[in-house]
Every structure is written in C-alpha cells, then in structure tokens.
Amino acid sequence: MGLRRRRRLTPYLLLVPGLAWLVVFYLLPSLNQLYVSLQEGNFETGYTFQWAWSTYSDAISTYDEQFLRSLRYAATATVLAFVISFPLAYFVAFKAGRFRNLLLLLIIVPFFTSYLMRTVAWQTILSDNAFVADRLRDVGLLDEDGRLLATTTAVIAGITYNFLPFMALPLYVALEKIDRRLIEAATDLYASRWQAFRRVTLPLALPGIFAGTLLTFIPAVGDFVNAQILGTSRQYMIGNVIQSKFLVVTDYPAAAALSFLLMAALLLCVFVYARVLGARNLQEAAL
Amino acid sequence: MKRPVRDWLLGLWSVAALVYLFIPIVVVAAFSFNDPAGRFNLEWAGFTLEHWQRPFAVEGLGTAFRNSLLIAAISTALAVLLGTFMALALVRYRFVGRGPTDFFVFLPLATPEVVLGAALLGLFITMGVATGFVTVVIAHTMFNVAYVVVTIKARLQGMDTHLEEAAADLGANEWTAFRKVTLPLIAPGLAAAALLSFALSVDDFVITNFTAGQTSTFPLFIYGAARQGVPPQVNVLATILLLAVLGLMALNVLAQRRRARADGAAVEPARIAVQPGLAQ
Amino acid sequence: MPGESFESALERLLTERRHDRRRFVGRAGSAALGASALGAFLSACGGAEGQGGGDSETAAREAAGDHPKEQFDEVVFSNWPLYIDKKVLKEFRAEQGARVKYIEDINDNQEFFGKVRQPLERGDGIGRDLVALTDWMAGRWIRLNYVEPLDKKNIPNERNLRDNLRNVSFDRGRRFSLPWQSGMTAIGYDSKQTGGEVTSIEQFFDPKYKGKVTMLSDAREAASMVMLMQGVRPDEAKIDDVLKAIEFVDEQNRKGQIRKFTGNDYTGDLTRGNIAMAQAYSGDVIQLTADNPNLRFSIPEQGAILWSDNMMIPQKPRTAYGAEVFMNYVYDPQVAARIAAYVNYVTPVKGTQDILAERDPKLAEDPLIFPSSQDVSRLSGYPNLSVEEEQQMNEAFEQVVGA
Numbered sequence: 001m002g003l004r005r006r007r008r009l010t011p012y013l014l015l016v017p018g019l020a021w022l023v024v025f026y027l028l029p030s031l032n033q034l035y036v037s038l039q040e041g042n043f044e045t046g047y048t049f050q051w052a053w054s055t056y057s058d059a060i061s062t063y064d065e066q067f068l069r070s071l072r073y074a075a076t077a078t079v080l081a082f083v084i085s086f087p088l089a090y091f092v093a094f095k096a097g098r099f100r101n102l103l104l105l106l107i108i109v110p111f112f113t114s115y116l117m118r119t120v121a122w123q124t125i126l127s128d129n130a131f132v133a134d135r136l137r138d139v140g141l142l143d144e145d146g147r148l149l150a151t152t153t154a155v156i157a158g159i160t161y162n163f164l165p166f167m168a169l170p171l172y173v174a175l176e177k178i179d180r181r182l183i184e185a186a187t188d189l190y191a192s193r194w195q196a197f198r199r200v201t202l203p204l205a206l207p208g209i210f211a212g213t214l215l216t217f218i219p220a221v222g223d224f225v226n227a228q229i230l231g232t233s234r235q236y237m238i239g240n241v242i243q244s245k246f247l248v249v250t251d252y253p254a255a256a257a258l259s260f261l262l263m264a265a266l267l268l269c270v271f272v273y274a275r276v277l278g279a280r281n282l283q284e285a286a287l
Numbered sequence: 288m289k290r291p292v293r294d295w296l297l298g299l300w301s302v303a304a305l306v307y308l309f310i311p312i313v314v315v316a317a318f319s320f321n322d323p324a325g326r327f328n329l330e331w332a333g334f335t336l337e338h339w340q341r342p343f344a345v346e347g348l349g350t351a352f353r354n355s356l357l358i359a360a361i362s363t364a365l366a367v368l369l370g371t372f373m374a375l376a377l378v379r380y381r382f383v384g385r386g387p388t389d390f391f392v393f394l395p396l397a398t399p400e401v402v403l404g405a406a407l408l409g410l411f412i413t414m415g416v417a418t419g420f421v422t423v424v425i426a427h428t429m430f431n432v433a434y435v436v437v438t439i440k441a442r443l444q445g446m447d448t449h450l451e452e453a454a455a456d457l458g459a460n461e462w463t464a465f466r467k468v469t470l471p472l473i474a475p476g477l478a479a480a481a482l483l484s485f486a487l488s489v490d491d492f493v494i495t496n497f498t499a500g501q502t503s504t505f506p507l508f509i510y511g512a513a514r515q516g517v518p519p520q521v522n523v524l525a526t527i528l529l530l531a532v533l534g535l536m537a538l539n540v541l542a543q544r545r546r547a548r549a550d551g552a553a554v555e556p557a558r559i560a561v562q563p564g565l566a567q
Numbered sequence: 568m569p570g571e572s573f574e575s576a577l578e579r580l581l582t583e584r585r586h587d588r589r590r591f592v593g594r595a596g597s598a599a600l601g602a603s604a605l606g607a608f609l610s611a612c613g614g615a616e617g618q619g620g621g622d623s624e625t626a627a628r629e630a631a632g633d634h635p636k637e638q639f640d641e642v643v644f645s646n647w648p649l650y651i652d653k654k655v656l657k658e659f660r661a662e663q664g665a666r667v668k669y670i671e672d673i674n675d676n677q678e679f680f681g682k683v684r685q686p687l688e689r690g691d692g693i694g695r696d697l698v699a700l701t702d703w704m705a706g707r708w709i710r711l712n713y714v715e716p717l718d719k720k721n722i723p724n725e726r727n728l729r730d731n732l733r734n735v736s737f738d739r740g741r742r743f744s745l746p747w748q749s750g751m752t753a754i755g756y757d758s759k760q761t762g763g764e765v766t767s768i769e770q771f772f773d774p775k776y777k778g779k780v781t782m783l784s785d786a787r788e789a790a791s792m793v794m795l796m797q798g799v800r801p802d803e804a805k806i807d808d809v810l811k812a813i814e815f816v817d818e819q820n821r822k823g824q825i826r827k828f829t830g831n832d833y834t835g836d837l838t839r840g841n842i843a844m845a846q847a848y849s850g851d852v853i854q855l856t857a858d859n860p861n862l863r864f865s866i867p868e869q870g871a872i873l874w875s876d877n878m879m880i881p882q883k884p885r886t887a888y889g890a891e892v893f894m895n896y897v898y899d900p901q902v903a904a905r906i907a908a909y910v911n912y913v914t915p916v917k918g919t920q921d922i923l924a925e926r927d928p929k930l931a932e933d934p935l936i937f938p939s940s941q942d943v944s945r946l947s948g949y950p951n952l953s954v955e956e957e958q959q960m961n962e963a964f965e966q967v968v969g970a
Contacts, residue, residue: 008382010376010380010461011376011377011379011380011382011385012376012382014372014373014375014376014380015372015373015376015377015388017368017369017372018369018370018372018373018392018432018436019373019388019391019392021369021428021429021432022391022392022395022429022432022433025407025410025425025426025428025429026394026395026398026403026406026429027391028410029403029406029407029409029410030398030406032406032409032410032413033405033406033409035413036409036412036413042954042958046688062966065969066969084304084307085304087297087300087301087304088300088301088304088305090297091297091298091300091301092301095294095297095298103301103305105533105536106305106308106309107305107308108536109308109309109312109529109533110308110309110311110312111486112486112490112528112529112532112533113311113312113315113525113526113528113529114315114490114505114506114509114525114528115490115492115506116492116506116509116510116513117311117315117509117517117521117522117525118311118312118315119311120509120513120517121310121311121312121314121315121318122311123835124314124318124329124839125310125311125314127839127840127841128839128840128841129839129840129841130839145778147778147841149841150778150826150827150841161307161308161311164304164307164308165308214397215396218397218398218399219399219400221399222399222400222401222402223399223401224401224493225492225493229513232826232827232828233784233820233827233828233967233968233969234820234823234969236968236969239399239401240969241969242401242402242405243401243405243493243496244965246405246408246497246681247496247497247678247681247682248675248677248678248681249677249681249961249965250677250680250681250684252409252412255405255409256405256406256409259401259402259405259406262399262401262402263398263399263402263406266397266398266399266402267394267397267398270394270397323858324857324858325854325855325856325857325858326649326854326857326858327834327835327838327854327855327858329834329835329838329839329858330838330839330858330859332858346653346669346670346671347670347671347672412685415689417685417686417689417691418685500682500683500685500686501672501682501683501693501694503670503672511648511671511672511674512648513832514648514674514830514831514832514834514835515648515649515831515832515834516834516835516838
C-alpha cells in the first residue's frame, strides 16, 4: 500500500470509532424513537408495534400547551440571558484590564457546582418568608400575599440563571476577537460611539450572539428541572411531560412521540440557522 | 484619565450579574455547615463542622459519589480518545463527507438532554439491554465525544501547521509527527476537553436519570434527597467538587504559563482557562 | 354507621370481598365502623381473618415459599427515606453477623416501578432482597408475579402482626407481603398560619388559603381526599366518583387554590412556611415538628386515608432467607417499638404500645401513632379500581397536573 493511499484512508480510520459510537448511540436511538412512538398497549400488558399514528395527534392536542409554554419560557430566558450577559461580556472583553482572567473564571465557576444543588438553593432563596421576598414586599414590588417561588417568574429566572454562561462565553469570545483598531478607525472617521458600536462592534459580535442564543435556547426548551423545583404544574414544560411519561407513568409510545416531535422541531431550527450562517460558522462562533 | 460614566455603569452591571451567578453557590456552600434541628436540612439552624469531618455519613452517598467519579473517568477517557482522532480527521484532512460529518458531530450538542436521555432509554428498552452502570458510561461518552471534538477542533484550527509539515519534511511518518509535534501542541486543549467532559459527566442528571436503571450517581442521589431536604453532607461534596475543579483549572493555567515562559512565547492563560466553558 | 352491629359489619365485609381484589385497609376501615374501640376493631377483623382462611382458591393455586436456612452476609433493602432508625440496622448486624444494605431510593411508587420494571419483565432479579411498596403497588407486583412467596417458618414473629392487617385483599393470608409501617394521609398544617385548628377538609379549599396549600401528585391520594369531603368513602367509590373528584381538583388548581402538586417534597414548603396546609403523611409531619414546632397533623372530621407500605421479596433475590430473617427481626416488638419511636408512623406490630409506654409514654399516647378508636372509624383505604379504571383515573389526573 503506497503512502498516498494510506494518507487518503487515514481520515476515515481516525473517524470510524468515534463516528460509530455516535451512530449507534445517537442516530439509532433517534430513529428508534419513531419506532417506539408507533407502538400501542398499556403499562401492564406491554407495548407492541401498531403504526399507531394517533399517538402523535393525541400528543399534540393534549400537550400543545406545554409545547408552546416551553418555547415561550425558553425564548424569554434567552432574551434575558442576552440582556444580562452582553454588557458583562463586553466589560470583560474591553474594560476589565488585568482582571479579565479572574472575571472569566468567575463566569465559569457556576458550571462546576452541581446544577441540581444550585436550583435547590434558589428554592431556599426564593422562599415566601425569606429575605428576597420580604424586601420585595417592603418596596411594594410584591403583594402582601404574593410569592416568588412556584411562579412563572421563578421558573424563567431559574432557566436564565442556569444557562447564562452558555450565553456569556460565546459572546465574550466573539467580542474579544474583534480588532480594536476597527472601532478606533470608526470613531476616527467621526462616527459617534453609539454608531461605532452599532455599525462595527455589533455586526462583528453576531456569530457570538447566534451561537449564544442557540446554545441557551436549545437546552432551555428541553429543561424540566427548573419547572419542577421552582414552579408548579401550571409551569410544567414539555420536558416535564416527557420525563414523567417515560419514567413515572411508563407510557413509552407517548413519551417517544413527544420527544421525537421536540427533536424534530429543534433540528429544524438548527438547520435553518445553519443555512443562514453555515454550520462551520456556527461552531466557530461557539468557540 | 477619568473613566466615563458608562464604563462605571457597565462595571456595576457586570458585578451585579456575577453576584446573581454566585448567590446560589454561596448558599450551597453555606448549608454544608448547617446543623439542622430535626432531620431536614431546610432551615439554617446553627454552625457545625461535623459534616466536613464525615462527608460520607449518609448511607448510599458514598456509593453514589464513587459511581459518579468512575463513570466520569471512564467516559472522559473514551471520549477524549475517540474525539481527538475525529477532530484530527476533520481539521487536518480533506475528504469526501467531511462537511456532513462535521455537522453530524455537532448534533448531539443541539439536542436537548431530555431527548437524548429518552431516545437512549427507548433504544435500550427496544433491544432488551439492562440499564445500569454500563449504559450510563455509554450515554456520557456519547455526549462527551461531541464536546471533545468541538473543543479540540478549535485548538487545532488555531494551530500553525508549519511545524507538522516541517516534521514530515524531515522524514517523520504520520504517527511520529503526531506524537512529537501535534500532541504536545494540543495537550492543553486535551486537558481542557478532559476537564470539561469530566465536569459534565459528574454533574449530569437528566440523561443519567433515563439511563441509570438502579445505579445511583451523585446527581441522582441529590434528586432523590431533594424532596426531603438535601443532607448537608451533599453540600460538602458539592463544594469539594467545585474546589477540586477550580484547582485543576488553576494547574492547567500554571502549566501553560510555565511552558510558555520556557518557550519565551506570549501567554494567553485566559483562553486556556476558559476553553472548557466555551465549548458549551 | 357507627351504630351498625358487629354481625352486619362482618356480613358486609364478606359480601364486599367477592368483587374486590385488592383492598385491605378499606375493609379494615369498614369493619372499624362497626366497632367502637381499637380493641373491638382488632377482634372484629380477627373474625374476618377466620373467614379469609376459607379462601382456598388462592391458597391452593400457589405454593408457599421454601427458603432453607443458609449463610448470608448481606440483605439489600430498598425503602423510603427517613423510614427507619439506623441503629436498628447496626444492632441487626451485631446480632446476626450480616449487614443490611439499606437503600433509601423509593420516593414514589410509580417512579420506582418504572425504574425496576425492565428487569422484572425479563424475569431477572433487581439486586434487592426486600422492597417496601404501598398497598396498590404491592398488589400490582403480586398480580404480575414479581415477588417471591414468603416462607413463614423463617418468620415466627409474624404472629405479632396486627390482626386487622393479616388478611388483606391484595394478598390473602399475607403470603407475599408483610407491612413495614402503616400511616395516614390527611392534612398537615402550620398552626401559626392557619391561626387555629384545622378540623375539616373544607378549610383546605377556603379561598383564604389560595396558593397556600399543596396536594399530593398521586391521583389516588388527591381524589380520595376530595371524595372524603364530598361524603364518599374512597374505598367504596366507583370510578365516576373518582373522576368527579379529579374534576374538582382541576377546578381548584385552575383557580390557583392549589399551589403545587408534590411528592414527599411538600415537607420543604411546610417547614419553611411557604404554605399553610399540605396534603401530608402522618409520620412526616410528626418528624417535621422538630424543625418547625408550629406544624400539626389533622385527621379531619370527614376522615382520612389509611395505608401500609409492605415488605416484599422481589423475584430472584440473592437471599430470600436473609430477607425473612430481617423481617422476623423487625417484627420483634422491642425492635418495632424502636422503629415506631423514630419514624412516628403506625406500627403493624402488636405489643409495641406497651413497650413504648415504658420508654416514652408521650409517644405511646400519640393518637397519630396509635390512633384512637374514634379516629380509626374515620379511616378509609384507597379506591379499588380495575386496571382499566386505574388507567382512566391516571389519564384524567395527568390532564390536571399537566404531566
């Protein structure tokens, strides 16, 4: 075998083990969802394959509320996360000076504390008679008998909190890459600071914004821990339904149908994004 | 020079955002010192160091924690091995199917965890595979591979290929060139990817909950205990984990600095420290 | 009905049995209606037991377990959290030279079932020698043949089982199960927030407490409490009564009266004062008073639910004998008294009250641990439903809780 031939085979040899893993444990399960979702039966007798498309119409008509709610909560949380983290990322990238590394570290630290523990901690913080709720009542932002915990606000705040670094870090990377001379050039050419920001900084930060929104939005749509710990059944999202159908009620076909729908919807989003941006850009932006 | 007002506002906003990020972590750490009055660690009742002295006093917690560390170690090792090769292929070679593969590898990151977990459990049920330790390792390796590929790819893309070419010109074969040139250069990326995988695996709840069967892990233990008020020992372990990861990150940065100093090259510790988070 | 004669109560019990496969507390409760004191209550049920012996059909169909004496060094027991005094496990080890691997991983009957269902279906063991499941779920396991019959020769202390629990509908003659603890589901409340005693379920739905009450996320529990309020005995309820009750829960939930549907996690909201009342389990609330002394448990005038969690040996255990030795151990009244003193639930073991009376008179007089005859007469079991009806109920309730 000549060297040239070997070189041509090399990339495939390198790819095969990892790719096989992903095909068997990502692609195959995804397709299998479709198979499971078309089964019929009940929890005592078991399920058999039936081409039961009705599972899908049932799933949509029964849980459209949770579907829409998930999209709404995730979108709100994504916007909030952007509003909170853009100034933060901007500050770290351009103004933090020698504190830059420290600040970056501080943004990452929450990643390394148990996600569940942090959410449970919010439960303590937002309690009806705890400090935060009391102060809000003092200043009249919360009714006398109003509450923070077990509300939509708590759930969205929790989601925003949990996925904030997913937004802040891509933003930071995109901003940090910007050549400052470009901004200087703009101001030299008599652009106001705002104009320079809008015409130069923002467009150059776009890849980061796209990556950040996607990386926040996707996990947020599928989240169920926040709704469960900080919310009530009135805040349950599609993740709660899938989780409960699969693990508690053990209605596998319904669970698989919902999960397949969710995946299809999100992949569609990603595809559209990828078309607009190009998949490579997306990944580069994420880094 | 006087700093403009908007810089101060920006700084203030950033501090507020960081406080928001840190409040729950402070609460988690604080409750590790709580001395509950009854059997529930729900209200602050008093200060004690007892739980720090005996963090595994709760039955089942030790096993769960050990399982988590083992699963994280195995899945990290597998993912780094598989992922590094994939990243090399995707960055260093032009071949048919490269674009679609690139996109495919990215997909697990664009799928919500609940879907990944449900899909895997569905597969295991269909195939009659018993869920447990092994299935959790399989699941964690799956999502970790995706993260590793993305992290290492970034490292490779930013790298000068001249050195590798030089090595090849000097007669080194591919393997030697990889071992002597590429590997040392991407080592910090590998470390970052490994750290990221490990942290993701140790903290994963959703996918684990679907694939663990009766195997207990640290997050699953927390989830079960949360309904009764998480025992303070769990807060202790969560805090220890955080400190350990911070320590490892600091080590990675220091190693970088030292090497950079030896090379006389410019350092960019921020990037290295941040890399784990960025890939997400 | 308290005026009903003993004979008519017994007669009613016998006629009930024919169309009822899975209940036991229900019958215990009905029998209690005919009795005026716990003593009479027990003897009445003792009478029922005699009749149960005639249930030869079931007895003949399946053989009893036969687990000869063997060496074992570990018994794996899955139970609910905070459900044992861990010292009991240490003492068992000292006495028997075998360790109990005690796993607190049952937080919800359904969820646990979902977790171990696959191996059970395949006919495999689940790595546990003992599990403790609530009546209806215990009934499901027995029906599906997921459990080992007990070898009573290894459990001589079984004679200490309270008579009223001896012959339950889901397990005639207790061939597969032994109660771990019994308890009541009713209202736990924060007396500081309610400003007084809670005596009626109506108070739970008082708009004054809008957003300040939680209900259990188990369809059975939620529906049963509402049915009690609506004057329907849950263990005599038809599926329509259940569905009607669920509709009421839905209404209240939409109005925002119900803050949340919870599992065991109502404990957090109750302790922190986030809620005024919770549909709660008796023992939990007694335990919680250590953290919040304002908490009380009320058996409302309309009644409450009485249930048991039952120890069973899942199929293919590593040591059925070991499991039985442990069951025997906890049925020693001395040990049972210890557990009762810690968990504060209703003990199924006879003779514990006398022992506790010496050790801790206050506990021995606690009506939540040793319910008074008056309270017992107000207790009912869960609704008895067929598999289809159960599914109907679950589906209706899923609509309410949205998952």
